[in-house]
Amino acid sequence: MADGEGWPTSTDNPAVRRLSDWPAEPLRDLADEFGTPLYALDLDRVKANTGRLRSAFPEADLSYAVKANTTRPVLETLANRGVGAECAAAGEVQRSLAAGFPPHRVRYTAVNPPARDLDYVCGLDDAGGMILTVGAMDTLNRVAERGFDGRLCVRINPGVGAGHHAKVSTGAEPKFGVPYDRAATVARRAADRGFELVGLHAHAGSGIAGDDLSDHRELVRRMGTLAADVEDRLDFVAVGGGFGVPYREDDPALDLDAVAAATREAYAEGWRGGANDTAPPQLAIEPGRYFVADAGVLLTTVNTVKPTPETTVVGVDAGMTTLVRPAMYGSYHAIRGLEPDTPRRELVPCDVSGPVCETADVLGRDRSLPDPARGDLLAVGNAGAYGYEMSSNYNSRPRPAVVAVEHGEPRLVARRETLADVTRFEAEAEDS
Structure with a gap:
């Protein structure tokens, strides 16, 4: 060429x-x-997709779900543009740090993390503000046992799932996150035990488009309400990504601007439905597929x-x-x-x-x-x-x-x- x-x-x-x-x-x-x-x-297309996400969500914190593609040039391209790294495993954390993501822009969001993964993440000398997400009270205890005293996020199971296939619909699957009705209690316990509670996280599923967007909106609304019910001041509420792309030749492209507007509206609606009348924490999104x-x-x-x-x-x-x-x-x-x-x-x-x-x-x-x-x-x-x-x-x-x-x-x-x-x-x- x-x-x-x-x-x-x-x-x-x-x-x-x-x-x-x-x-x-x-x-x-x-x-x-x-x-x-x-x-x-095509790394230039990755850059263009990043620009479109930033344009649609100008006030949101933007991270990349690393599991979609962990090749070094993709990670470097996104790190150089200030995107955060949302990591599902210790190996993804290691790759992200090596590719140049600042530690404070790395979020470890594991499900039932193996002991060796927690050992690695909790033992990082250069953790530098990295955020660790827990999805169960037992995981919180395991993190505490390893002496982690950094920034913490709690993953929530909002009871709303969506996605292109049942195998990737996560929002209502018991495997993922603290049940919604127990979430505020777990978040407060984390803060009471000395953790720096900075965020809440939920994710509906992968490949969300069309009719699934109503489920995504409901998830965001519930997360806004939950954030208002948590007494401690949060830095962010992450509502996942999962934005779909058209795989078939005649499928329409996702109207990303409309999705962004609906996300903001649902978040504001949920926050107003809670007990807090102050400004809500920053909205955070974590697309993977849409970038690459x-x-x-x-x-x-x-x-x-x-x-x-x-x-x-x-x-x-x-x-x-x-x-x-x-x-x-x-x-x-x-x-x-x-x-x-x-x-x-x-x-x-x-x-x-x-x-x-x-x-x-x-x-x-x-x-x-x-x-x-x-x-x-x-x-x-x-x-x-x-x-x-x-x-x-x-x-x-x-x-x-x-x-x-x-x-x-x-x-x-x-x-x-x-x-x-x-x-x-x-x-x-x-x-x-």
């Missing part, structure tokens, strides 16, 4: 980038240089074409170990051919299948694609969130490479694993 020629620019900031908006030639150049399967991330989903594509090569009476099975070198969302959630990702002669080919019904011996290992069913041939390059859209993050070595398959592009210039983020990498820890255990 010469001097970024043909690569999308950030001069405009559309509400969503569709797979059809990615130019084919630069993607072919990336595949030629780095091989497939390959995740390609449409900033990434997955490139994959056709290795087998098999016509059958039902469909044409297009076998590719990426599968559920590369991108698990279709297998795990039944998620839809747009798929597009990138060959120069693609526009001249006849469209045929296809199933795009991976190399894993599982019926679920299908990236897309019933797709109309240009008549496929072995060696063709395909692109899978909206792969920037929960793509590489959820890849695995199932079937002892090496994980793919990742490349980041900024101002049209690519750089390798994660090299492609080898077969030796897959068995490295076993070999090291045998040698120890």
